[in-house]
Amino acid sequence: KPSEDRDWIRIRNSLAEFAERARALGCGVLWAAFIRARIIVEGEYLSDLARALVIGDEALRTCSGDLRANFLVMEAVGRQLFYAGRIKDALPWMDRALSQGVDGLRLARFNLLLETARASHAAEGGQAVSYATQAVELARGGGLPPTCEVTGLGELAVYTWLAEGGLRAFSVWNECVEVLYACRTDDNMWRKLFILCGHVSGYFATLALDGKPPTTTIEGEPYARPRPGLFVQTAGRLETMYVASREPALMAQMAYFAAGLDQEGHALDWSRRGLEGARSADNLYTVPAFSG
Numbered sequence: 001k002p003s004e005d006r007d008w009i010r011i012r013n014s015l016a017e018f019a020e021r022a023r024a025l026g027c028g029v030l031w032a033a034f035i036r037a038r039i040i041v042e043g044e045y046l047s048d049l050a051r052a053l054v055i056g057d058e059a060l061r062t063c064s065g066d067l068r069a070n071f072l073v074m075e076a077v078g079r080q081l082f083y084a085g086r087i088k089d090a091l092p093w094m095d096r097a098l099s100q101g102v103d104g105l106r107l108a109r110f111n112l113l114l115e116t117a118r119a120s121h122a123a124e125g126g127q128a129v130s131y132a133t134q135a136v137e138l139a140r141g142g143g144l145p146p147t148c149e150v151t152g153l154g155e156l157a158v159y160t161w162l163a164e165g166g167l168r169a170f171s172v173w174n175e176c177v178e179v180l181y182a183c184r185t186d187d188n189m190w191r192k193l194f195i196l197c198g199h200v201s202g203y204f205a206t207l208a209l210d211g212k213p214p215t216t217t218i219e220g221e222p223y224a225r226p227r228p229g230l231f232v233q234t235a236g237r238l239e240t241m242y243v244a245s246r247e248p249a250l251m252a253q254m255a256y257f258a259a260g261l262d263q264e265g266h267a268l269d270w271s272r273r274g275l276e277g278a279r280s281a282d283n284l285y286t287v288p289a290f291s292g
Contacts, residue, residue, distance in 0.1 A: 006045075008041055008045045009046075011041055012038060012041050012042065012046065015041065018034045019034035028063060028066045028069045029066070029069060029072070031063075032063060033072060035056075035059045035073055036072045036073060038052075038055055039052045040052075040076060040079075040080070042055060042080075043080035043084070044080070044083065049080060052076075052077070052080050053080075053081075056076065056077035059073045060073055060074070067100045068102045068103075068104065070100050071100040071102050072105075072108070074093050074096045075093075075094070075097040075108065075112050077093045078090045078093030078094035078112075078116075078119075079115060081093060082115065087119050087123045088123060091116070091120065091123060091125065094112060094115070094116040097112060098113065098116065106138060107144060109138060110135050110138050110139060110144060110152070113132070113135035113138065114131070114132065114152065114155055114231075116131045117129075117130075117132040117135070117228070118228045118229045121228045122228075126163075128162075129160055129163055132152060132159050135152040135156075136149065136156055138152075145189070146182075149179050149183075150176055150180045150183065150193050150197075151231045151232060153175055153176035154173075154196065154197065154230070155228070155230070156176075157169050157200070158227065158228060161173075161226065166207065166261060170257065170258065170263060170266075173200070173257070174254070174258070176197065177201065177254055180193060192238045192239045192242075194242055195238040195239070195241050196231055197250060198246075198249065198250050199224070200230070201253035201254055203223065203225065203226055204253075204257045205253045205254075205257040205260065206256075208257050209256055209260040213225065248274045248278040251270050251277060252270075252274050254266070254270040255267045255270035255271040255274060
């Protein structure tokens, strides 16, 4: 059912019952997972942030010795505070969660690092690049899908661009697109990331070559500026926009981006690879893009 059609009161009560059963069985992490779900339901779907905070505080008094349980509860409280716009209150909770040093829960930690980067940027705290870098390092450490590294590098490139400009962002972005092609699959997540990388590359390339950003897409829609959270917060079914024959076009954008920053070696490399891809796919539309 759509979220607005669900009986959230009933769901909340069921989660409380499940949590008590898990605690009675001595399953600390399972108990914390149900508590985390209760906090989310109270904060996001019942719009009762105060109740969500009470649940979190009560839970932490119960699970103070279990680092994984602590992480799950602190992470949930931090997110709810952030989503409610209480960013300065959210960041300490997020940092407390990240400081737990838990084994496992790698995907949850990866996601929290990127959310903390977004919160830090919103608070003008200056640590967004650091948090995003930690997310990339975690993704490289194994145990996560390769697309997580693409997501982390995409976020890191945006934060680097906002903080330090295009030249510093290029090396991160170049690696992001390299990893994207290296982990190529036919699943929807990869296709979504390809569309996002194409959008951001087009923006960066136009800005680097023309000195000003693009204003409209080829469909005539406003060209959205790359923003923090783009790679983790995008709604809609972007994967449906993917067309395999357009893959060389991303390489053309990378060549233009590199050329606009006088990165001649990278520009030549992307041009060569894009031209080979366009020819092998009989993509006559894309071939002229590499003629310059």
